[in-house]
Amino acid sequence: MSQQFETNALQSMKKVLTQYEQELLKIRTGRASASLYDGIMVLIYGTKVPLKSICKMHVEEGKTVVIVPFDRQNLSAIERSIVDQKIGITPAVIGDQIRMTNPPLTEERRKEFVKSAKSIAEQFKVQLRTVRRDVLEIVKQSEKEKVLSQDDVRNIENKIQKILDQQIAEIDSKLQHKVKELTTF
Numbered sequence: 001m002s003q004q005f006e007t008n009a010l011q012s013m014k015k016v017l018t019q020y021e022q023e024l025l026k027i028r029t030g031r032a033s034a035s036l037y038d039g040i041m042v043l044i045y046g047t048k049v050p051l052k053s054i055c056k057m058h059v060e061e062g063k064t065v066v067i068v069p070f071d072r073q074n075l076s077a078i079e080r081s082i083v084d085q086k087i088g089i090t091p092a093v094i095g096d097q098i099r100m101t102n103p104p105l106t107e108e109r110r111k112e113f114v115k116s117a118k119s120i121a122e123q124f125k126v127q128l129r130t131v132r133r134d135v136l137e138i139v140k141q142s143e144k145e146k147v148l149s150q151d152d153v154r155n156i157e158n159k160i161q162k163i164l165d166q167q168i169a170e171i172d173s174k175l176q177h178k179v180k181e182l183t184t185f
Helices: 004-025 072-085 107-144 149-184
Strands: 040-045 046-052 057-059 063-069 092-094 097-100
Touching: 004 107, 004 149, 040 072, 063 072, 072 092, 072 097, 107 149
Parallel strands: none
Antiparallel strands: 040 046, 057 063, 063 097, 092 097
């Protein structure tokens, strides 16, 4: 029975960690990355669709992301959506493609991104703690219903705390890696 609680906690925490990784990809570094544009939604024919579903993206020379829409008519809608995101990169329409060259980050901008990354990390740590609290509430309820003994509850609490500590360490590790990316020129 205790294994079930641990498995549920681990699965929920892994989902939070995956979301955290996706959020970190959205923070711009000095290098060009197509993943920076993953969350952009484009209004086409009255419907918002993900950018990556209506175009092909690739990186050229490490500093430029090239977007080639499958339908040339969507070029202006894609450009407008990128500008609306305010990611600090101005799209340039050249022929049937959009090119975005990453300008070098200023020291001030790097500090802003580091601060943002730390804030995001803290938000996801809170989500992990919320998962722990929710699982432990179910465990306590099982104890009240006499399904689990006090020793079982204590063991489960300790194991879930260890899982939480591992996941928080993983977030910290990914944060340090992102900060290193942001601070190296």
